[in-house]
Amino acid sequence: MPARIHTVATIAGDGIGPEVVAEARRAAEAAGARFGFGLDWVDYDLGADRWLRTGEALPDAVLEELRGVDAILLGAVGRPDVPPGVLERGLLLRLRFELDLYVNLRPVKLYPGVSSPLAGVKPDDIDLVVVRENTEGVYVGAGGTVHRGGPAEAATETSIETRAGVERVLRYAAAKAQERAGRLTLVHKTNVLVHAGDLWQRAARAVAAEIGVALDYAHADAACLYLVADPGRFDVVVTDNLFGDILTDLGAAIAGGLGTAASANLNPESSASLFEPVHGSAPDIAGTGRANPVAAVLSASLLLDHLGEREAAAAVEAGAVAALPGAAGYSTQALGDRIATAVAGGGSPN
Ligand code: IPM
Numbered sequence: 001m002p003a004r005i006h007t008v009a010t011i012a013g014d015g016i017g018p019e020v021v022a023e024a025r026r027a028a029e030a031a032g033a034r035f036g037f038g039l040d041w042v043d044y045d046l047g048a049d050r051w052l053r054t055g056e057a058l059p060d061a062v063l064e065e066l067r068g069v070d071a072i073l074l075g076a077v078g079r080p081d082v083p084p085g086v087l088e089r090g091l092l093l094r095l096r097f098e099l100d101l102y103v104n105l106r107p108v109k110l111y112p113g114v115s116s117p118l119a120g121v122k123p124d125d126i127d128l129v130v131v132r133e134n135t136e137g138v139y140v141g142a143g144g145t146v147h148r149g150g151p152a153e154a155a156t157e158t159s160i161e162t163r164a165g166v167e168r169v170l171r172y173a174a175a176k177a178q179e180r181a182g183r184l185t186l187v188h189k190t191n192v193l194v195h196a197g198d199l200w201q202r203a204a205r206a207v208a209a210e211i212g213v214a215l216d217y218a219h220a221d222a223a224c225l226y227l228v229a230d231p232g233r234f235d236v237v238v239t240d241n242l243f244g245d246i247l248t249d250l251g252a253a254i255a256g257g258l259g260t261a262a263s264a265n266l267n268p269e270s271s272a273s274l275f276e277p278v279h280g281s282a283p284d285i286a287g288t289g290r291a292n293p294v295a296a297v298l299s300a301s302l303l304l305d306h307l308g309e310r311e312a313a314a315a316v317e318a319g320a321v322a323a324l325p326g327a328a329g330y331s332t333q334a335l336g337d338r339i340a341t342a343v344a345g346g347g348s349p350n
């Protein structure tokens with residue numbers, strides 16, 4: 001019996017989700033065998049099929065069970081035969097909100113062997129993390145429609161930011177900056193969003209001073225420009241939910257695409273955090289064996305790190321990175337084989 005056992009729920013979900021989760025799981029298993037811990041996987045049948053069959057996106061009883069696991073690994077949710085928003089709101093966002101996963105940590109890193117669409121950048125030039133607030137902003141769903149369909153139709157989508165919500169994510173980001181190069185950049189739009197921007201700005205100054213990190217600021221539009229023109233200026237970026245959503249797709253693009261973009265939805269104070277690749281369910285390539293499992297494997301690395309399995313996390317990341325050069329020439333499973341072999345043996349998969 002291994003000394004430590006971690007219970008990990010998997011929500012493989014839709015499209016390429018099951019294919020990439022299978023490879024992420026193998027990489028994590030290989031790390032467990034090498035570093036002396038066990039993983040107790042519990043599979044949850046959630047996603048498009050479940051919803052079409054039963055009308056349930058996330059039954060309350062399942063949510064209660066998920067509160068008790070050590071971590072959750074999610075593949076992807078969403079399919080063209082389910083109306084947009086049903087699974088996104090009913091499953092993914094509900095998990096983020098109900099489990100109070102207020103940090104969405106999204107590394108933006110250009111790995112060797114991956115080509116960036118930016119001219120002349122080398123791997124070391126792009127290495128930052130975005131800390132996206134994950135439970136507030138426009139995502140809270142406050143708003144409504146009146147006179148729907150008529151000439152007087154009006155819709156509101158209210159963005160809600162709380163001092164406590166802003167402060168806790170800033171604390172996490174500042175601590176992260178302290179572990180890294182010590183540079184924290186707040187991204188907002190204080191020149192237009194004067195109410196929420198002011199709250200973020202004052203809270204960021206207070207937290208940065210308290211924790212002792214340098215604080216920089218960029219408007220969200222300028223941050224897009226800097227990400228492309230000078231990504232090296234960023235170390236840790238902290239921002240609200242919607243700006244973070246947009247900025248991290250751009251981040252994924254400059255780091256070579258969604259194939260390597262991983263994310264962690266964390267509540268640092270409780271254990272049931274959720275790990276998922278940034279990519280979606282890609283129904284067009286589902287079942288073809290062409291999905292790149294690396295983003296899911298890197299998400300498993302973040303998961304292991306969160307469980308305190310630091311060496312295993314580093315080995316899984318190294319295994320995924322070693323498999324990257326020429327990855328496009330391999331099937332999902334063949335890449336998974338290369339990664340699992342590298343993780344198990346500590347050597348190169350070649
Ligand atoms: C993401 C996604 C989600 C978001 C969608 C699927 C609800 O785009 O994780 O970035 O907007 O947060």
Ligand code: MN
Pocket residue numbers: 245246249
């Ligand atoms: Mn997104």
